[in-house]
Amino acid sequence: MSPSKHHVSTLAHTALEDFYVAGYDILKGIILMVNTWSIERKLHHWKLPGEFIPTRFEGKDIDVIGQHFVFLPFDMGQRKCPGYSLGICIIRATLVNLLHGFNWTLAYGLNPQDISMDEICGLTTHPKHPLHLIEPQLLGYLLQIMEQLNE
Numbered sequence: 691m692s693p694s695k696h697h698v699s700t701l702a703h704t705a706l707e708d709f710y711v712a713g714y715d716i717l718k719g720i721i722l723m724v725n726t727w728s729i730e731r732k733l734h735h736w737k738l739p740g741e742f743i744p745t746r747f748e749g750k751d752i753d754v755i756g757q758h759f760v761f762l763p764f765d766m767g768q769r770k771c772p773g774y775s776l777g778i779c780i781i782r783a784t785l786v787n788l789l790h791g792f793n794w795t796l797a798y799g800l801n802p803q804d805i806s807m808d809e810i811c812g813l814t815t816h817p818k819h820p821l822h823l824i825e826p827q828l829l830g831y832l833l834q835i836m837e838q839l840n841e
């Protein structure tokens with residue numbers, strides 16, 4: 691996992707007035723980016739925060755809309771993501787359809803524990819190593835189509 695200084699989770703914001711926060715004087719006009727990745731970890735709420743453990747959210751009264759500082763995927767306050775509920779719907783619908791409609795297996799004979807959860811961080815965070823999956827039926831259709839094209 692990369693060090694926290696590489697994870698910045700908000701867009702750039704400009705301070706509209708001088709203010710003081712957490713020991714820092716912020717001057718009007720300064721451009722700020724808030725490192726929510728680091729805030730979530732500094733609060734020491736999560737066990738093994740760098741590990742992919744989806745069950746950690748089970749039975750927890752923690753939402754994603756900026757009420758809980760330990761989990762801020764969409765940030766909080768006036769400039770939090772206005773598309774958060776559409777974003778959640780799209781991810782849920784896409785994932786559910788992919789899992790419901792196809793039988794995926796890991797490529798190259800990999801085991802689930804071999805999947806790398808390393809990230810590349812920038813304006814958005816994405817996997818450092820792509821996830822290669824095979825869907826045998828889909829692969830069969832594709833091969834058939836390619837054969838027909840070659841005839």
Ligand code: HEM
Pocket residue numbers: 699700701702763764765766768769770771772773774776777778781
């Ligand atoms: C899971 C999907 C998404 C995630 C994790 C996400 C996350 C974020 C984050 C962290 C910000 C920065 C907030 C800040 O700088 O304080 C943001 C801003 C924004 N997002 Fe999203 N977003 C998602 C989906 C979407 C979708 C689907 C839309 C639109 C249809 C959208 C539109 C925007 C806009 C317009 C802003 C800028 C808001 C502003 O500066 O006032 N996002 N998003």
